[in-house]
Amino acid sequence: MTTIDIVGREGGRIDLGSQRLDDLAARIEGRVLRTGDEGWDAAVLVWNAMAARAPAVVVQPESARDVAAALGVARDHGLLLSVKGGGHNIAGTAVAEGGMTLDMARMREVSVDPDARLAHVGPGCLLQDVDRATQRHGLATVLGFVSAVGVAGLTLGGGFGYLMRRFGWAVDNLQEVEIVTADGEIRTADRDENAELFWALRGGGGNFGVVTRFTFRLHEVGPMITGGLILWGADRADEVLATYRELTETAPRELTAAVVMRIAPPAPFVPAPWHGKHVIGMLVCHSGSNADADLAPVRAVANPIVDLIGEKPYVEQQSMMDGTEPKGEHYYWKTEHLPGLSRGFLAAFRAGALKVPTVCSESVIFHIGGAANDHAADDGAVGNRDAHYLTGFAGAWPPGDAPDAHLTWVRDAWQTIRPFSTGGNYVNFQLTDDEPARTAAAYGPNFERLRRAKATYDPHNLFRVNRNIPPATA
Ligand SMILES: Cc1cc2nc3c(=O)[nH]c(=O)nc-3n(C[C@H](O)[C@H](O)[C@H](O)COP(=O)(O)OP(=O)(O)OC[C@H]3O[C@@H](n4cnc5c(N)ncnc54)[C@H](O)[C@@H]3O)c2cc1C
Numbered sequence: 001m002t003t004i005d006i007v008g009r010e011g012g013r014i015d016l017g018s019q020r021l022d023d024l025a026a027r028i029e030g031r032v033l034r035t036g037d038e039g040w041d042a043a044v045l046v047w048n049a050m051a052a053r054a055p056a057v058v059v060q061p062e063s064a065r066d067v068a069a070a071l072g073v074a075r076d077h078g079l080l081l082s083v084k085g086g087g088h089n090i091a092g093t094a095v096a097e098g099g100m101t102l103d104m105a106r107m108r109e110v111s112v113d114p115d116a117r118l119a120h121v122g123p124g125c126l127l128q129d130v131d132r133a134t135q136r137h138g139l140a141t142v143l144g145f146v147s148a149v150g151v152a153g154l155t156l157g158g159g160f161g162y163l164m165r166r167f168g169w170a171v172d173n174l175q176e177v178e179i180v181t182a183d184g185e186i187r188t189a190d191r192d193e194n195a196e197l198f199w200a201l202r203g204g205g206g207n208f209g210v211v212t213r214f215t216f217r218l219h220e221v222g223p224m225i226t227g228g229l230i231l232w233g234a235d236r237a238d239e240v241l242a243t244y245r246e247l248t249e250t251a252p253r254e255l256t257a258a259v260v261m262r263i264a265p266p267a268p269f270v271p272a273p274w275h276g277k278h279v280i281g282m283l284v285c286h287s288g289s290n291a292d293a294d295l296a297p298v299r300a301v302a303n304p305i306v307d308l309i310g311e312k313p314y315v316e317q318q319s320m321m322d323g324t325e326p327k328g329e330h331y332y333w334k335t336e337h338l339p340g341l342s343r344g345f346l347a348a349f350r351a352g353a354l355k356v357p358t359v360c361s362e363s364v365i366f367h368i369g370g371a372a373n374d375h376a377a378d379d380g381a382v383g384n385r386d387a388h389y390l391t392g393f394a395g396a397w398p399p400g401d402a403p404d405a406h407l408t409w410v411r412d413a414w415q416t417i418r419p420f421s422t423g424g425n426y427v428n429f430q431l432t433d434d435e436p437a438r439t440a441a442a443y444g445p446n447f448e449r450l451r452r453a454k455a456t457y458d459p460h461n462l463f464r465v466n467r468n469i470p471p472a473t474a
Contacts, residue, residue: 007098051092086150165370203382254288335392352413
């Protein structure tokens with residue numbers, strides 16, 4: 001019998017008879033792929049080329065029963081296992097190096113119930129799938145800023161975007177999930193049924209099982225909103241940052257604004273004389289009715305290079321940033337949560353941003369909080385409910401470039417802003433070189449409860465290729 005060499009959960013190699021995979025393939029509706037099979041390259045592709053890995057085998061389930069069957073093989077043979085949603089995790093945790101990857105791409109359906117204001121979403125969906133389907137009814141839920149990101153990974157880590165200040169984290173809008181736990185059980189979890197599991201997976205990432213259906217609550221949004229980008233030369237940074245602070249301290253929850261500092265790319269919307277020059281921008285989305293008045297302070301900062309803010313479909317706003325961080329480049333990010341925008345922080349941010357070594361990288365401040373701050377601290381495991389801003393330095397460079405200058409810029413700039421942090425950070429922006437203590441810090445007081453839930457639902461840490469929450473020991 002031929003064998004397949006697969007990496008085991010505890011390290012080492014497992015010789016799995018290929019018959020086992022043939023049996024699995026025969027039992028499921030989905031597919032079992034090995035290197036060279038049609039669809040292999042897409043199945044193992046992740047957004048951050050620096051984190052690229054190759055599994056020994058990919059299973060593409062089509063149902064919760066398929067997932068349970070695949071988990072059975074991984075569990076019984078001690079295989080290293082990962083789960084891939086949209087493949088956008090910056091640490092590349094979608095793929096298990098040398099192990100088994102469950103690629104959920106064949107479960108990409110969305111159904112919207114406009115009367116109940118619910119969307120049922122498959123785990124292979126990208127944000128764009130959900131936004132397009134819900135916006136046909138003038139509805140939306142909280143999702144992120146780049147439409148090619150996966151719903152599953154984004155939601156399970158918390159999930160923020162333009163609507164967070166109105167409706168909370170993405171997980172705050174989760175009504176129910178169907179999930180296959182490590183023991184192979186297909187469960188429904190909501191605030192009443194399997195309530196502790198539901199609490200834990202609302203922020204605890206992929207640590208508790210494979211979600212096979214998400215049900216989100218929907219809200220009336222758009223379909224037209226006021227949004228876009230406005231850019232100035234970086235010599236105006238002090239004025240723009242001061243305006244941003246005032247704006248965000250008083251903004252209604254319908255308005256979300258982010259700051260971006262970077263070297264202007266040679267993009268068609270940037271006037272040629274500015275290509276290659278340092279710029280500062282504000283990215284805004286106003287989903288209420290008073291946009292002109294609320295955005296007046298932004299427009300009052302004179303002489304922008306370009307002002308692209310206007311009325312547009314919400315789905316267009318949701319994909320506006322898609323081109324800025326394309327799949328296949330090398331990426332390295334460090335971020336922190338902030339309680340506010342002190343003068344000290346803004347000076348450190350500006351200084352760090354101006355040292356950026358490449359046109360692909362950027363420095364950002366997101367205004368978060370709002371409704372997310374209102375929820376009880378233990379309503380879901382997502383941490384940092386007290387944070388008001390999320391900031392960081394995002395290094396990006398082509399695969400051929402030596403990484404040193406880029407890594408040094410991100411790390412050095414990050415160190416200068418750390419003193420202003422709440423002490424927390426966003427688990428979905430962590431890399432493999434982030435210490436386990438950073439994962440604990442991302443959850444704050446919820447971390448020990450998460451460890452106890454992990455001990456209940458995944459005591460042998462089957463789901464470990466992620467930002468791992470080790471099971472509590474008795
Ligand atoms: C360009 C870019 C923009 C981003 N913008 C935002 C943003 O605006 N807001 C925000 O909140 N985040 C944002 N993120 C971060 C994003 O939320 C995380 O990278 C997230 O992990 C991506 O989800 P994914 O499904 O694409 O990831 P994947 O890499 O496919 O999966 C990540 C992890 O999620 C878990 N997982 C995936 N599917 C399942 C499942 N069905 N069941 C259980 N566990 C599962 C697994 O542990 C897996 O390792 C952004 C990331 C990028 C690269």
